[in-house]
Amino acid sequence: MSTPGAPTPDTTPSSDFDQAVEALARQVKGVVLTPGQEGYDAQRAGNQTGRTHRPAVLVGASGPADVQQAVVFAARHHLPVAVQGTGHALGAVAADGGVLINTSRMTGLRIDTRAATAWVAAGVSWDQVIHEAAPAGLAPLAGSAPGVGVVSYTLGGGLGLLSRRYGYAADHVRSIDVVTADGRLRHVTPASDPDLFWALRGGRDNFGVVTGLEIDLMPVPTLYGGGLFFDYASAREVLDTYLSWSAGMPEEMTSSLAVISFPDAPVLPPPLRGRHVVHVRIAYAADDLSPAKDLIAPLRALGPFNDTVRELPYAEVGTIHNDPPVPGSFESATALLGELGPDAAGALLDLVGPHAPVPHVVELRHLGGALARPARVPNAVGHRDAHYLINIVSRLERADLTDIQPAHEHLVQALAPWSTGGRALTFLNGRRDAEHVRSAYEAEDYRRLTELKAVHDPGNLFRLNHNIPPATPA
Template sequence: MSFTPDSSSLQLPLADLAGKISGDVLLPGTAAYAAAATPWNVAVAVSPVAVVAVADATDVVTAVRFADAHDLDVIVQSTGHGALAHTRPSLLVHTGRLDEVTIDPATRRARVGAGVRWQRVLDAAAEHGLGTLAGSSPHVGVVGYLTGGGLSPVARTFGFGSDLVTAFDVVTGDGAPRRATATENAALFWALRGGKGALGVVTAVEFELLDVDRIYGGCLYFDGADADRVLSAWKTWSAGLPEQASTSIAIMRLPAMPAVPPPLAGRCTVAVRYAWVGDPADGERAIDPIRGLAPAIFGGLGVMPFTALGMINADPVDPMPVHERSVLLRELPDAAVRTLLALIGPAADCPQVFVELRLLGGALAREPRESSAVCHREAAYSLLTIGIAAPPIVEATAGHAAAVMDAVQPWSGGISAPNFGSTTDPVLVALKYDMAALARLATLTASYDPRARMAASHPVRAAAGLVQSRARS
């Protein structure tokens, strides 16, 4: 029997669902619902008919099949990062209680539940002298990061986070529990590494750990007045770095608030982030050309435990309304640097909180042992803008970000990556994959989710249709 998806017609079925699962069904109007449904980016509107706070994989199967029976889309959330706006009636599967963390030091592998954040895995691996390929913000969830590729502060040395994944446990959009590895459901394994949540609800992931317990690195902050000199020098210096080095640079305009260090608050600054895997003395020599460019107003460099990886970027952890756009650059010539400085430099009317360039290449450019849906490995840099998406500046933030993306078009071709610039716009989604990968992803979503229950699959299918239509015209 099918129900019109509104709160009155679903009241009894939801009560029945609550009796069938070990977790909880949270309804609108309750504090628990609000806490579970609100994403990290509070500018994204998410209003499911209910939240299913699952306790195990069996609960996920029950929830997905319930959504299918009652004509609801399935959206998934754990930490709330990477949320997408969704308007169709939906059921939110909240995986925060799937909190397994198992470290096998003999095989140097980890098994992690879908509700786990990276810092917990970093700490658990460190107990055995090991590291894990976490991102710049260890506050984010493991699964969302890995299904989008995963770009770590040490990525040039070790590649994408998804390249180290060995297995997924997932409930696909058809409500079936499956295990995906290089030899079992291999096509699904390909798609889950880069396809984000388009194929199903991941309940656990297994991946290789790193034989590293400390690195040399940190962040140097310079005054915005030195942006021209620092960015130009960073561009030349970064192009010659070996794979032991990973780096990014950000022009920042942080507001004056308690969480912001006073030397950085209410002014334009330039942050050079740096990580070196190997002999710290070699890492110190490699960064010397940047260290002497101008007086540092904050920050520092040194040997740090791998568990402190998040200190390099010091990303914010508190929820906020943000507007995010991203693009990959195939090259970064002097003309691109001048173009960017005109839009984001200290003299520009720039509403972005920060604009980041991240050096790619190295291990990122190599194909992994098992191929995946992560595309555009030839890109040389990523460019990311993040601004406040709240009145009265939301329109200015979005307009300026679009202008930045348009301005670098000659050096990018518009290509981007799954984990940056979350969007449901099929035009932008199409730029995250090459044509073959996008077509394969769309085909696999239709195979594993024939009734299109996974909300994240809709933009992928729409993007594939758009690309096919363009190819025919």
């Protein structure tokens, strides 16, 4: 894909180029690797195993100075830059022939319990922050899988298990340390550079390589949460009840419903093995948890065959979705939806469950509440009027991509009457064509982002991503 404003990458190895790589390796404290060298394969691998980076140069950065060296090197050699934290969205970036900066060595984390904030380096994943903040009764705005990287999730929006109460993770960023295309390391705050601060929170990797973030922590030592599992035979009743139930819930209740086709795998507990189920996930966070039992009573009345909902420490928040922590390859599709009623439930259930063409997890995440309000310091995360997000995931170990993609598309199309037209950036994964990227933003925000891109990255050095191209002069 060629991108306006992008110089042609020169990836032809030459002795000059090789010497430049050797010079880079002397300047960098971490590692510099090229194809075929020991460690190259391990450093380019991520949690998503479906696709593989093949960078011309891989820099395992030990800190911001290494990131600066890598960015300056890439700019000098007209090579695009990609970044990898934990590699949960690796399919989105495939750094073929570019410079890949792996941040997994950058694991610094400082918790300020008095200010209820954390400073998090680029390679940190949520489980580390959850674990370190818990003794002070504090909680970060993590998502369903604690193994996901903090920086990418947060700057992409970040839809978490406390989201209806507190909003997007991107709404709770205080400052950002970022290496921009000119190789400068900047400490960006709402006061120092309001435009760049706005753009980074939502525009994610289009404006630089973020080396650290300062984020808010919330006073949530415990919540009432877990999962209710229903046999697929009662899917219609459960979905209809869930839709009317969720629409009336207070902001303290964040929930989702997933139709899951579990593989017949020995790692799974017998009640789930090879079974089609409906999984309702509950996360109720409030100063007083006592109303929670009554609130979920209408769902319990439907007779789940397994019920793990209980008062649980926030440190165990990853057990609510129980996303598999092991690497795997997957394909996904997503859309933001408006209000849903029985018609939408029927359209969905026509295409999921035992009769679906490919095994999948199809989840509906309930939005609204604080997600519907703009951030206190505005950012580029939009589409706040959506009521639900649908996320469809199939693992490539269980079906061919050629079967998965049309099945996902069919489902998205069937729900088109309820679609807002928008999508959430953190759920786009490998879909990075212009139409998908634009759909992650409000039209006016997208225009402003292209203009800021022209200021901060006119050569589109950061284009191995969900790319926002620089605006061309009128």
